[in-house]
Amino acid sequence: MALNYYDIEAAVNSETNAGGFAELMQKFKTLGVIRYDYLVAEGIYRYFDLNTHVDLAMSGVPKPVAKISSIEKIKAAVHGAQAGEFDFEHFCELAGEAGVPVWQTNLISKHVTYYGNQNKPLLIEPIPGL
Numbered sequence: 001m002a003l004n005y006y007d008i009e010a011a012v013n014s015e016t017n018a019g020g021f022a023e024l025m026q027k028f029k030t031l032g033v034i035r036y037d038y039l040v041a042e043g044i045y046r047y048f049d050l051n052t053h054v055d056l057a058m059s060g061v062p063k064p065v066a067k068i069s070s071i072e073k074i075k076a077a078v079h080g081a082q083a084g085e086f087d088f089e090h091f092c093e094l095a096g097e098a099g100v101p102v103w104q105t106n107l108i109s110k111h112v113t114y115y116g117n118q119n120k121p122l123l124i125e126p127i128p129g130l
Contacts, residue, residue: 025105
C-alpha cells in the first residue's frame with residue numbers, strides 16, 4: 001500500500017488537540033507511515049513508508065536554522081512545548097534557533113529524535129502513549 005497524501009492530510013486534520021497525539025500516531029501506522037520528519041528550514045513534513053515518501057506543508061512555516069546546534073536550547077524548547085507554553089510555529093522558531101534542521105518521529109522505535117547540523121542526534125524523546 002503506497003502512502004496517500006489525502007489520507008495523511010485527513011488524519012492530521014482530525015487531530016483536535018495535542019492530547020490526541022497518540023491516537024494520530026495510531027492512524028498513521030494504519031496508513032503505512034513508519035516515520036515522519038519535520039524539515040524546519042522548508043516548513044514541511046515528510047512522511048515515509050518502507051519504499052517512498054510524501055511531503056505535506058500542513059501548518060509548517062519555514063524558519064531559519066542556526067549554524068551551531070545547542071542541546072540546551074532544544075531541551076528547553078521541547079520542555080516548553082510539552083508544557084503547552086507556545087504554539088507549533090513558535091516551537092519551530094525555537095528549534096531553528098537551537099540549530100535543529102530536522103526532527104524525526106519514528107513510529108517503530110517510538111521516539112522523536114532532534115538532529116543537529118552535523119546530522120547527529122541532540123535529543124531523543126519517547127512518544128507518549130504508543
